[in-house]
Ligand SMILES: Nc1ncnc2c1ncn2[C@@H]1O[C@H](COP(=O)(O)OP(=O)(O)O)[C@@H](O)[C@H]1O
């Protein structure tokens with residue numbers, strides 16, 4: 001896959017922007033805070049409908065505006081045009097996504113059709129941050145490779161919201177404990193499906209992850225991700241039994257305390273130590289990169305596509321050897337878009353890169 005043209009309207013600090021990218025490596029340079037990451041953010045929204053930055057859509061509207069729009073043309077079939085628009089309509093945020101002019105009715109009509117993998121300095125929070133970030137990271141990959149998982153996960157989230165409402169009603173004596181039966185049943189079906197899929201997925205992911213670690217860091221003591229569930233079994237009937245048993249606790253708290261929405265993944269060393277408790281900052285940074293490279297390799301293999309690789313200011317943080325290994329790897333990719341303050345970092349590489357200079361609100365080639 002490769003992007004031919006990107007168009008932004010009222011997106012962050014851009015009123016109107018059109019950039020023509022090329023196959024291969026594209027490098028966007030410019031001083032701090034001029035809008036380099038904003039460009040990658042728009043591409044990640046066109047890929048995932050949501051930003052990789054943990055923010056609300058209204059923060060993306062150019063200040064003083066109440067909508068944004070981004071679109072892009074792809075250079076290879078089967079799809080050619082992706083669009084995402086978002087507007088504040090009487091205080092409500094409305095978002096629309098279209099592929100080749102056809103609006104998506106559900107997320108799976110859009111999600112996973114244009115693949116990107118983004119590496120950012122914030123990726124270390126996949127290792128050091130809260131469980132939610134790890135769940136989101138893994139869910140986003142599984143959803144791209146498996147539409148059924150995406151639909152079931154979307155349904156599961158709605159069931160949890162409804163079940164939580166009933167739990168609070170029971171606590172406030174506005175509903176009866178029996179009202180939970182129907183929700184528990186639906187919960188058990190989906191929780192069991194999600195758990196089985198995540199555990200199965202992780203086996204494949206771990207082998208890509210170990211490959212990437214070996215390649216990037218030359219580690220001899222390898223790492224693996226382990227799934228930590230808040231439920232004791234993935235079996236559907238066992239899940240139903242367990243959630244029924246935990247009802248009094250859930251009613252008391254007013255929300256569903258166990259299930260895939262509360263689970264976590266932990267990164268362990270081969271001898272079982274929790275990596276984040278014993279690793280240096282440098283090791284954590286390298287492992288975060290390996291997680292993303294594993295995502296890239298897995299998507300390439302499972303989807304038989306070449307995701308567009310986005311590197312947000314990460315090369316400057318790496319030592320010479322690691323940077324070289326990453327550059328060796330990306331030079332073989334169909335399209336890579338790199339942002340960097342200092343293009344000296346890549347000057348010793350081939351000269352065929354397309355270069356862009358960000359100058360605050362506009363971009364020149
Ligand atoms: N909603 C917005 N409207 C206008 N400008 C914004 C908005 N959000 C962020 N900015 C501006 O974007 C710039 C940061 O862009 P960013 O892409 O993160 O910079 P960098 O080039 O360092 O990656 C800042 O100058 C910030 O003020």
Ligand SMILES: [Mg+2]
Nearest residue numbers: 036037312313
């Ligand atoms: Mg930036």
